[in-house]
Amino acid sequence: MTPQIKKNIIISLADKSEIIFLMRLFQSIKMQNKNTHWTLVTWPENLDVVQLFEGFDQVVTVNKSKYSKIQSTPLFPNSFGLNALWEDLGDIFREKYTKLINISNNEISAVIASCITTESVTGIKFNEYANVELSDPWTAFTNEIFTEQAESFNRFDLLKFACSITENYQPILKNSKVPSTILNQSFASIRQKAKTTATGGAGSTGAGATVTATDRKIIGIDLAGLPKDETDWSEIIFTLSASEQYYPVILVQKNNSDHREILQKVLRTLEYKLTTLEYSLTSATKMIEELDGVISGSGVIKQLVHLANVPCLTLKENIISNLGYSDRISDLVFITSLANPETNGIIAALDILIAGKVSKSTSMPNDDLFQVVKDSWGSFLLQLTGEMKENANIRNYLSRLFYIEQNTSSSLHLKDCWILELLEANELENIINDERKKLEETNKSLLNLLRALNDMRSGVDVQNQSKKFFVGIDHLLNNSATSASNEAANSESIDLANVGLANVIRFLERPRLLSIQETGEDGLKAIQNELLNFKHAVNEATNFCHKLHAFYSRANLVKETRTISNVDSL
């Protein structure tokens, strides 16, 4: 008798870039759930992107415009609309699924999730009492925090955490579908062109450096990624053209009138010919793989760039952004005024990203003007010096590193996180120490609670111990962080501007005491288990801090040793 195949379903009702973002996640989920039938629910307009990937056994679309068209035609009774909706979704409503992952954080997806019969749910849904059901820490975080504040840390990490998956970067695109021959040929000619213009054209205006073809990196400029009217494209393109290291290639979407308009405008101001590449979504990935780097803002191309693991310089007008998926070191964010971009900064940022020049002294053209900080998403920002909440950014960064390590179940290659080298000697150390203190405090409260619980179970002075226990719980959950820096650490109203590792642990891993149904001895045991789980998470975080601190000290020590050995050799 053959075993019954498990059926799982994913709901993703968002735009195309969200689908591409989902695919990376999905591939990892699929690796861990082999021999499983997967269904995807999405909008019909995302179908072209979905078809680029393999893995889904069934794709169900929700054709919003069809139902509203029927509903808005007064001639027809509602039965037609209801039937049309049932034609699309009836099969999934009648099916029994093992696992449902609702990746979208919106009402429609939650209602669809409520109609589906399933054994387990990740993401939001409504229960039979019309309350939103939060099935895991991720949904708690997204619903209690995300909806109120745009700034938060990387959703990708949270989702990985929620789905308890390890990330895997194996190629997931259907390469057979991507036309390659034509693009390869044109790229050979582009490289040749870059070489000729570098030795005698616009690129040679530099300080007489001899530039070879391999030195000049081809940088794609994604016209779709930045605001059309507010960006000074000419300045960005001219800067790259005039540079000795980079050669700009304009990426134009096929049949996109906006892009053509931008090109015409740029051509009016620039006196030489531009290299442009027309792409469709199906050919975009192959094109991106051929590029040495891409300048983008957000959108589909940026997500594909991440997938292809090509270095991406993200230009941002504002620090607050909803697209914070840059969880790679191959992504660098440069904040500048798009209408008047800081051209030296763009070149410096590309140097950091592509040439790997990471130390402050060598990569920055002007130390007084620039600094690298991390935003709340954990992206690294090269920005004009100003009053930024740098410490808070580092705290967020620590949280992200920790959760990445937790989810990949392996140690991070800290030496590869070159960004760490950009931190001043004291700032990271101070913050790590501060986090360790907070974690220790939490640990102490937990140990007290566990002791009180043990006494309660053994029946010694039950009344006093239980009082002590509940005061302790209240202290732990509501106002425990009497930290040295006196930052907000209330677990219910976590302040994201200052969210740190200790606070995030307390928020995401806090004991779910309200969900305990048992009473008496069993109840106490369940509470003890919850507390032990929490303690385990706190210990893990403390260990992580130790490791990071040790690495950082060692990194500094290595530098010193080298200097000494050089002196010795003299």
Place this chain on the structure above:
Amino acid sequence: MTNTNSETEKKSEIDFIIAKSGHIVPVVDQIYLHSVYDPIKEADDYAQTHEDDLKKNSTVLMLGLGFGYHIFQIINKLKVNHTTFNLLVLEPNQQLVEHFINYCSEKNIKVEFKILSSPIDKIFYQDVLLNFMLQKPLVLMHKASFNKDKSYFTTFLQYRAPKVFETFEGHLKTHLKDFLAEGNFAPNQTIQEAIAASTKKNKLTKADYYLKLYDLLTHS
């Protein structure tokens, strides 16, 4: 509705005369449906007057069959302007439709359009009409036929579907009907009323959420 039913059910007197041009012209209840001199020329003029509209639209709803002369001319115009077209004819007189079909099959004339002749209260429950109307067709009327069955066509044009459950329940697909049965919706409720009422319910079923989903998709 009784009017329309009785109108379609009553036996009309149909005679046929030969026009001076030699073409057959039906006379229904003493109303001549086409020109008694030259129906083809009349149809050609008719198509000519609607030429601009026919250039813009490839989907046409024709009110009144007559004996098809005007329709064939309209089709000629559509073929000139569009690679594909979709034409649906509404004709309440079933006897006339039968005569027309028989005549066409005898003479081997190709009929490239659909004819609907059901009573008004049934016609709107047909998928053919739903899919056709969703294409937002150009509505043209054949004046003589329109005058012949004025109340039928006027009712059609002014029709508004009832929105309460009991009226459309019979047309729901079987599985959907079973699924919605869990919700115990009152027969005199509309979808919106059912959703509003569900907020007062102690427990919601999947059927309640199905209606909520439909409401969100059609109104957001």
